[in-house]
Amino acid sequence: MSLVVVGSVALDSVETPAEQRDDVLGGSAVYFAYAASFFTKVHLVGAVGEDWPAEHTALLVKRGIDTAGLQIVRGGQTFRWRGRYLPNMNDRETLEVHLNVLDTFAPQLSETQRRCEFLFLANGTPLLQEQVLAQVTGPRLVVADTMDLWIRTQHDELMRLFKKIDGLVMNDAEARLLTEDENLVRAGHAIREMGPQFVVIKKGEHGAMFFSEHETYVLPAFPTPDVVDPTGAGDSFAGGMMGYLAAQGNFEPRTLKAALAYGILVASYNVEDFSLERLKQIERADLDRRLAAYRQMLNF
């Protein structure tokens, strides 16, 4: 099943208590696409500037990702983000943001992309997400991500978007902010009642929760001692989840739970090194081995 992701493509600079990296490959669409590529063909839609290293595109192509939708803007510079993680490796502060080409990014999907069956609207303004959504014809599953900034500043637009999407992923702090409820079980269901048929709340080191009308699941994170850089964990989670769903082509409870598990496991690898360094070292078979261990852990 064809899967399209529309989102940011970035050069990230990341500071952790132990180490630092400058201008490494990042961005929501990149993490998502790379994670999803373990399961299915992904079409990436995004924009970069003339400073974009061709080797990054080559890396994505090597994974079978379709980069036809990656626009190189003449005279433009690639989106850059610099952030610093606090010692808990969960909270972070943004030190610098240079939108650059993202400032005027108005994605135009190709004919092939418009006919996609699975669409992931990575974090962006609700208006931009809506404009992308308006271009696709009859998708089977549309999932969106969002962030605290839009919850605070574009609430009405977000509510309108929620009524048009099938699924929503957000993190625990965002869910609490949106609902003003500290209890994530209540928050998850409350958000579902705002429109989406299902809601996934990402809890970082504590795993993820899934809410639909008749189902509530919580799965723990895979207990890795090697958390080097959490950047992209949420997007690689979403990529693993949607990549698996697109590959399976059904939304049975077991499939949804397995999709959630694969999302958690891709993210567990992703955080074990900076940028895509750890994911570059693994194959689908590694994910399946970790899934077997994870299943075993949850079986008693």
Next chain:
Amino acid sequence: MSLVVVGSVALDSVETPAEQRDDVLGGSAVYFAYAASFFTKVHLVGAVGEDWPAEHTALLVKRGIDTAGLQIVRGGQTFRWRGRYLPNMNDRETLEVHLNVLDTFAPQLSETQRRCEFLFLANGTPLLQEQVLAQVTGPRLVVADTMDLWIRTQHDELMRLFKKIDGLVMNDAEARLLTEDENLVRAGHAIREMGPQFVVIKKGEHGAMFFSEHETYVLPAFPTPDVVDPTGAGDSFAGGMMGYLAAQGNFEPRTLKAALAYGILVASYNVEDFSLERLKQIERADLDRRLAAYRQMLNF
């Protein structure tokens, strides 16, 4: 298998953002014993004052708990704690502590209690826990709880205790404090290397982790939307876990995981009302039904 718990018996006053209760039944030994009583016979060792309502003892006796070790100190007053939960229902501030009879509490185990096979040393000073431990003869499993205060002020005594116990339960903040490591997977194993054969880290709404030399498990909390009062969650968790272990009498990986699950499920009921109100309404069959739903949730 005989199970003894030594710990506090209290009259708690609890303030939550929604409600308040004064002088309700509480204390680590009470929550532990009540939770364990769903699985096995428990012998409670503790002290109260002359103000202790006889109906509280009657409630424990009704659950089959042996209260012969509950000493009523003449002229004494029962330990009282008053606390307030923050809106996240996880963090709390202690408003008042009146040690009363606990100030001079020096438990003397009876002959029967000394021969117990399973012993839980609920939170108390490491010295007191050690004094109790010195009285038992050949127990099969000794598990202790502790708290941030002893980690800060009685570190050496705590380290000595750790070398004498089989298992240790503590919460996530305490594990981080003790190891100065934010990563709970590393922290759990580091604490295990301080002495105990296994360590359980309680994560409140995020479940619990288990660490032994060859095993690392994480299980999520049961997703209940009804968190009314978290007081006693940690002790009812420990009671469910040890009660089940004492009933099974073996420490196979599957048994340990099921014990962890039952601990999580008793705690999930416990937080649904103040004091023991919710636990008073349920039976073992309710726990088994919730376990079936929990197993189903974790199966994909």
